[in-house]
Structure formats: structure tokens, C-alpha cells
Amino acid sequence: MKKPTPLPTDVDPQGFLVADAYASGVPRWRLQTSELVTPSRGIRLARANEHDLELLGRLHTAVTPRCAVSHVTAALLWSIPLPIYLEAEGASGMIHVTRRQEIGRVKRRGVIGHRAPLLARDVRVLNGVHLTSPEWTWVDLARQMGRGSLVAAGDALLARDNPLSSIDAIQEVIDRRPKVKGIRMAREILPLLRAGVDSPQESRLRVKIVDAGLPEPAVTQPIFDDHGRYMSTPDLQYKEYKIAMEYEGDHHRSDPVQWGRDIERDDRLRAKGWIVLRFSDVQMKGGWVNAERKLRDALTSRGWRRPSS
Structure with a gap:
């Protein structure tokens, strides 16, 4: 050669x-x-x-007319958090591509083809890739994800900085897709989405708390002392009961400076009468029973009582 x-x-x-x-x-x-x-x-x-998804997406949408990268592929390109099993699917090299219903599915090697009633506003261009909008992508994911993961993905669309979507935009897509698989889950989860969440694990923690029958905590609200001085912005909190909850990711433990700041932050709150509870991946994956009991005991100690049914 x-x-x-x-x-x-x-x-x-x-x-x-x-x-x-x-x-x-x-x-x-x-x-x-x-x-x-x-x-x-x-x-x-x-x-x-x-295995470059962005490059593959750009070329596939260029070689095939009137289509958009979608589903898991679009979620990865939008940086929407996914559970591990869907991340693995995205790394397989297969690209999800959706075309308008009247055109028909894309049939080519390396592509998982879909059909859908896409409107012009349902397709965006990101770094040269035509892909389904964040809200359309989220609804596509509803059939493949559990409650906690779908809430985490939805919260990510409503991020504090540079949000990808809004509740109204997500609701509009849900209303236009009444028969798509997973739409019942999407409708159920939409009221649980919250803006301003800093990480997917904080979203999953909030869902676990609500599903345990405990009151929903507020998300990333600042706390000030009696003189109006800023003290902290916990991941989750019950202001009424002066209970703060922090999810400690790996970066908190691996960064000594961050770890020290976390300790000082918690000490300030405890000095003002707050209970500070910390959670990690251990509680989320296998130790939730004890974590739930700890949180329930803290609430009870501050006067909370489960509403009578």
C-alpha cells in the first residue's frame, strides 16, 4: 500500500x-x-x-439529512448526568440519531435510529452537532432511568449557572409527547425538579429523603447569623429546625484545603445551634437505613412530627 x-x-x-x-x-x-x-x-x-462522540455526532448529522443526535448520546454531549450503565452505553461507540416521523429511521452501521415528531425548536446546534434540545432529551431518557437519576438529570438542566432549560420548556415538551414511552415517569418527576442544585448526588439524596416520608429540604439556601453575616450555604437544609445537610464528594476528602474549610464551616453552624449531618457515597449505596434514621432522629429532636394520615 x-x-x-x-x-x-x-x-x-x-x-x-x-x-x-x-x-x-x-x-x-x-x-x-x-x-x-x-x-x-x-x-x-x-x-x-x-470513540469521539462529538466528532461522530457532527459527521453523522452531516451525512444524513434532517436528523439530530438524541437519547443517551445527546445527554452526554449536553453533559447531563447519567447513571453508570447509561454512561457505559454511550461509550460503546453507537450513536443515537432521531429523524422526523415522516422520513423514517436512520439505518446505517454504528447508529441506533429513532423517529419522532421533532419541530425546529426541538433541535439545537452545539459545537457543530445537531442534537435534540435538553428538554426533549430529558423526556427521551425517562423510560431508561430511575427516580433519583431522572431527578438528577432534570436538576442539571436547571443549574444555577448557565441553565440548559426551564420547567416551562420541559412541561411544553411533555405536553406534546403524550404517548411516548416513559411519559408517565416524566410527568411524575417534573414536580420534583429544583433549580440551583450543585451535584447529581445532592439530587439523589433529596429524592431519598422525600421518598422516606420526611419533609423536603430546601436546596442551597444561604444561612446568615443574627447580625446578617453570611455563614454557609448547605447543600440541603431545614431552616425551621436548624438542620443542615452536606453531601461530601470525593473532592472534599482528597483536597486538604477544602476539607479544612468544610470543618470550619460546620463548626460555625454548630456554634449557632445547627445540627450538621454529612452524607457520602457510602450512605447512598448501602448505608441509607442508618442515614435515614440519623436524619429522622435529628428532625424529631427539633420538634418535627410525621403528619397524621
Whole structure:
């Protein structure tokens, strides 16, 4: 085989459409060299980029007219948090692509095809990739995710900084898709979404608390002392009962400076009569019974009583 020659400057060596390469004068043999892979007909990628979802999404939506990357693939490109099993699906190299219902599913290697009544506003362009909107993507995910994970994904759309969507936008998509699989779950979960949540695990913790029959805690509300001086913004709190809850991710334990600040923060609150409860991945995965008891005992000690049914 001939020694590969450099591609023309108007052909991206990371990945390109075969039609564009031919239009630029690239000979057929050059597209068959070992440094390139063929994820699907009409597409070539540099071998090092064969699992690059953004590049794959850009090329698939370029080679197939009137379609959008969707489902798990779109969620990953929007940086919507997913459970581990869906992250693994996204890493498999398969791309979810949705076309309008009247056109028909995309049928090509490397693609999981879908049909849906997409409107122009349901498709966005992100870094050159046509993909379903965050709210449409969230509804697509409803059939594949449990309560806690779906709440975490929805909360991520309502992030404090640069939110991807809004409750009204999500509701509008739900109303337009009454028969899609998972719509009942989407309707059930929508009222549980909250803006301003800092991490998926905080969302999952809040859902566990509510599902345990305990009152819903407030999300990331600042606490001030009697003189109006800022003290802390716990992940979750019951202001009425002066109970603060913090979810400690791995970065809290691995960063000595952050760990020290956390200790000082909690000490300030306790000095003002607050109970501070800390949670980690241990409680979320296997120790929830004890964690729930700890929280219930704290609430009871501050005068909370379960409402009579």
C-alpha cells in the first residue's frame, strides 16, 4: 500500500465525510489507509478518534439529512448526568440519531435510529452537532432511568449557572409527547425538579429523603447569623429546625484545603445551634437505613412530627 500522503488542508484529518474528501481530490486509496477507520458508510475518522462522540455526532448529522443526535448520546454531549450503565452505553461507540416521523429511521452501521415528531425548536446546534434540545432529551431518557437519576438529570438542566432549560420548556415538551414511552415517569418527576442544585448526588439524596416520608429540604439556601453575616450555604437544609445537610464528594476528602474549610464551616453552624449531618457515597449505596434514621432522629429532636394520615 502506498505511503499515506497529507490530506488537503480543507479536509479535517480528525474526521471527515468521504464525499467532501473526493470533492477535494483525495484518491480512493488514501481513504483505505490503516490510519483511518470507517464507523459508517460515507464517514472516515482518524483511528485515535473512533470513540469521539462529538466528532461522530457532527459527521453523522452531516451525512444524513434532517436528523439530530438524541437519547443517551445527546445527554452526554449536553453533559447531563447519567447513571453508570447509561454512561457505559454511550461509550460503546453507537450513536443515537432521531429523524422526523415522516422520513423514517436512520439505518446505517454504528447508529441506533429513532423517529419522532421533532419541530425546529426541538433541535439545537452545539459545537457543530445537531442534537435534540435538553428538554426533549430529558423526556427521551425517562423510560431508561430511575427516580433519583431522572431527578438528577432534570436538576442539571436547571443549574444555577448557565441553565440548559426551564420547567416551562420541559412541561411544553411533555405536553406534546403524550404517548411516548416513559411519559408517565416524566410527568411524575417534573414536580420534583429544583433549580440551583450543585451535584447529581445532592439530587439523589433529596429524592431519598422525600421518598422516606420526611419533609423536603430546601436546596442551597444561604444561612446568615443574627447580625446578617453570611455563614454557609448547605447543600440541603431545614431552616425551621436548624438542620443542615452536606453531601461530601470525593473532592472534599482528597483536597486538604477544602476539607479544612468544610470543618470550619460546620463548626460555625454548630456554634449557632445547627445540627450538621454529612452524607457520602457510602450512605447512598448501602448505608441509607442508618442515614435515614440519623436524619429522622435529628428532625424529631427539633420538634418535627410525621403528619397524621
